[in-house]
Amino acid sequence: MFLKTELQWNVVIPAESLDAKGLMLQKAIIVRLLDDFAERKATKDLGYLLALTTVEKIGEGKVRQHTGDVLFPVTFSAISFKLFRGEILKGVVHKVLKQGVILRCGPIENVYLSSSKMPDYNYVPGENPIFLNAKSSKIEKGTTLRFIVIGAKWLEAEREFQALVGLHADYLGPVSGAPSASMYDLP
Amino acid sequence: MSGEEEENAAELKIGDEFLKAKCLMNCEVSLILEHKFEQLQQMSDDPRNQVSQVFEKSLQYVKRFSRYKNADAVKQVREILSRYQLTEFELCVLGNLCPETVEEAIAMVPSIKAKGRVHDDEVIDKMLNDIAMIKKFD
Numbered sequence: 082m083f084l085k086t087e088l089q090w091n092v093v094i095p096a097e098s099l100d101a102k103g104l105m106l107q108k109a110i111i112v113r114l115l116d117d118f119a120e121r122k123a124t125k126d127l128g129y130l131l132a133l134t135t136v137e138k139i140g141e142g143k144v145r146q147h148t149g150d151v152l153f154p155v156t157f158s159a160i161s162f163k164l165f166r167g168e169i170l171k172g173v174v175h176k177v178l179k180q181g182v183i184l185r186c187g188p189i190e191n192v193y194l195s196s197s198k199m200p201d202y203n204y205v206p207g208e209n210p211i212f213l214n215a216k217s218s219k220i221e222k223g224t225t226l227r228f229i230v231i232g233a234k235w236l237e238a239e240r241e242f243q244a245l246v247g248l249h250a251d252y253l254g255p256v257s258g259a260p261s262a263s264m265y266d267l268p
Numbered sequence: 269m270s271g272e273e274e275e276n277a278a279e280l281k282i283g284d285e286f287l288k289a290k291c292l293m294n295c296e297v298s299l300i301l302e303h304k305f306e307q308l309q310q311m312s313d314d315p316r317n318q319v320s321q322v323f324e325k326s327l328q329y330v331k332r333f334s335r336y337k338n339a340d341a342v343k344q345v346r347e348i349l350s351r352y353q354l355t356e357f358e359l360c361v362l363g364n365l366c367p368e369t370v371e372e373a374i375a376m377v378p379s380i381k382a383k384g385r386v387h388d389d390e391v392i393d394k395m396l397n398d399i400a401m402i403k404k405f406d
Binding site: 082084085086119122123129130131160162165168169170171185186187188227229250251252 | 274275276277278279281282289290291292293294296297300301304320321322323325326329330332333357360361364365367371372375376377
């Protein structure tokens with residue numbers, strides 16, 4: 082799910098840059114904030130940080146005793162992406178393995194769908210391995226799947242999420258990429 | 269997110285802070301990210317150098333999975349769904365997946381049929397018809 086939240090971060094401006102006043106200082110603070118934002122990439126609470134939308138307020142600066150740098154509290158709005166357990170959404174198959182498939186969903190590359198969560202689908206090995214069910218519904222690289230999130234794990238070291246998903250409920254499985262078609266438009 | 273209750277979006281157990289957070293549909297995010305990308309294009313030769321992998325992948329994703337492409341249609345979807353006493357989360361899941369039948373809608377967002385909610389099948393059916401109308405003029 083894409084979320085829009087208001088955040089408050091502290092931006093540190095080094096002593097050297099403080100000659101700038103007014104708009105120049107404001108610009109320096111925003112540029113610094115954008116850099117910090119891009120570097121942060123993702124947090125456990127908000128998920129992946131996509132874009133900063135608006136800067137609401139820049140608070141009064143506080144001088145840091147030993148360095149002479151100034152800390153500015155900045156309030157801003159940002160968009161993030163996070164997967165919630167029980168959420169249903171779409172992803173694209175990126176890799177097909179005997180144990181299941183790996184999907185991509187939004188900024189997340191490691192979405193795992195185990196074969197045990199693909200009821201009635203069987204693995205068909207080959208140069209282009211696929212999963213197939215009795216009704217000839219195919220799951221292969223590039224297939225769009227509608228799935229339910231079983232769990233999402235935050236990996237602190239890599240600063241990314243891993244997710245486990247499944248197709249074990251109604252209306253889940255391959256869907257057409259085209260907007261008007263539904264899963265049930267089968268001959 | 270409190271540690272005691274296990275997270276489950278199907279029951280709207282997603283943590284108090286998220287129940288109140290603003291959620292965005294893919295089509296809304298698409299408009300925002302595309303606009304940002306255009307702004308960057310005006311500032312430099314190759315905007316892709318300026319955006320993170322996270323941004324680029326997300327932009328590709330929302331462009332692909334947006335049901336409504338133009339700003340007016342996107343606004344209309346939000347407006348229409350907002351009339352139906354849904355949480356932000358439920359609204360966006362429905363706007364993203366565009367279920368075609370009442371049964372499918374309930375499967376996508378089971379919480380709308382939870383005890384105490386006001387959505388009987390007729391109401392859900394009307395809601396789906398209202399959104400379906402927008403698609404035709406997109």
